[in-house]
Amino acid sequence: MANVLKTIRTGDDYIESLRGRDLKIYLFGELVKEPVDHPMIRPSINAVAETYDLAVREEELASANSSLTGLKVNRFLHIAESAQDLVLQNKMQRKLGQNTGTCFQRCVGMDALNSLHSTTFEIDEKHGTDYHKRFLEFVKMVQKENLVIGGAMTDPKGDRSKGPAEQDDPDLFTRIVDKDEKGIYVSGAKAHQTGCINSHWIILMPTVRLTENDKDWAIVGAIPADAKGVTYIYGRQSCDTRSMEEGDIDDGNAKYGGQEALIILDRVFIPWEKVFMNGEYEFASMLIERFTCYHRRSYVCKTGLGDVLIGAAATIADYNGVPKVSHIKDKIIEMTHLNETIFAAGLASSHQGHKMKSGVYLNDDMLAQVCKHNVTRFPYEISRLAQDIAGGLVVTLPSEKDFRHPEAGPLLKKYLAGRKGVDIENRMRILRLIENMTLGRNAVGYLTESMHGAGSPQAQRIQIQRQMQVGYKKNLAKHLAGITNDVEEPREPSEYFKRVFKTKESVL
Ligand SMILES: Cc1cc2nc3c(=O)[nH]c(=O)nc-3n(C[C@H](O)[C@H](O)[C@H](O)COP(=O)(O)OP(=O)(O)OC[C@H]3O[C@@H](n4cnc5c(N)ncnc54)[C@H](O)[C@@H]3O)c2cc1C
């Protein structure tokens, strides 16, 4: 790895650590020379840099004491040692959402590390392998060097009705293609990869439940982002080229943005010490379920973005002269209610965290599903209300260049006036921010990522259905109704209800 400093501390250290890595990145049909200096990529790097700066400014919130290394480490690299650690992850995520108004990209890696802690432990328990030890060495290294980890789970998947081994092209799921005494070689691709170009290491994981036929696809391993054989093809975002224009108003949020790319892997080498699963196909679903359990409540990040959008809606109402109108106030209340409903479920899921056999804490699965399912809907409604309050100008506003033009500018200043005393440029800026979050670059993070990231809505409904225990609930009803001769299975409460009524610490 070219430029990684011994210990990265600040956002600036982090940005420097990304320079000179010679990554192969395609964007607009050309290879990017230095992503750090690319105006379209830089906002996404700034968002990750804020995760470092927050840890410096608010140490208690964004860092943690690691018993693995004995160091104070960035919370994104910490293995949760208590339910409180999980709760603090959520609080940090909301704060970073507020500070950046976008996806700050580090949670996938955090959730991959935490889910691998228990999964590698349990694979070893069954197979006598030493994945957990290797994994802990990896965690120690990234904690000491304070690195960014990307979590690469989603494969391109081809025909969704078929598993990896059934596809016409076996590369549609990432797989092992060769091995020798030093390690393994993997080929394939990973789609929609958040912050991958801004990462130092990427952890590859399977994305679907696997069968014995899919053994070659049952691979977990860590690769440096600049490993030989890796190609990135940058994902376009709505209105992305505005960051390459003069001025900063039309960006809406000029400093911060998200990042996704398609990663192509061509015989990428992973040394044995960085391989954490190799053929144990029956553990793929355990890893996926635990990862998505963590990750679906990580989506409280969107409540930080929601706070920004609520603030933007209230500001534009003020600039337009209608802050006290009853339906506007009511809409702001509704937006807040929806936003806090997301937070409530995520935070409750973390509070209900329990200790796994490996020692890591895992949050409650049912409440994590509910949190993410709310996220697939509520940001859309919050955005609808923000656009309602903003008025049509949010999509018909002329450009900053016109605003600065000697002839068009004064005309705009005259006809874009709102409430007396409001600076017209401020009015434009807040409208552009609403556009950015509901239609533009950061709508990727606020809306469509809310829909599909950590799994599309149906994935949560399946998990909710699996845990909802209708039989047990029917028994509750029948008991109160006096029905004694018609009892349903299961009679006992599920793991979910055990956690609901748990009064003491125990390993579930
Ligand atoms: C902005 C963004 C960032 C992301 N970041 C990451 C990341 O960092 N790391 C990562 O690993 N992944 C990431 N993802 C991927 C995310 O997890 C997937 O988008 C999600 O799992 C859905 O997969 P898909 O996009 O291939 O959609 P599809 O699988 O094509 O789904 C489309 C629709 O088809 C349905 N569907 C698909 N297959 C089936 C089936 N077999 N049976 C029934 N219905 C089906 C789905 O429910 C959905 O409604 C990100 C996604 C987005 C949008």
Ligand code: SF4
């Ligand atoms: S979508 Fe949210 S949870 Fe996922 S990486 Fe981005 S900020 Fe973190």
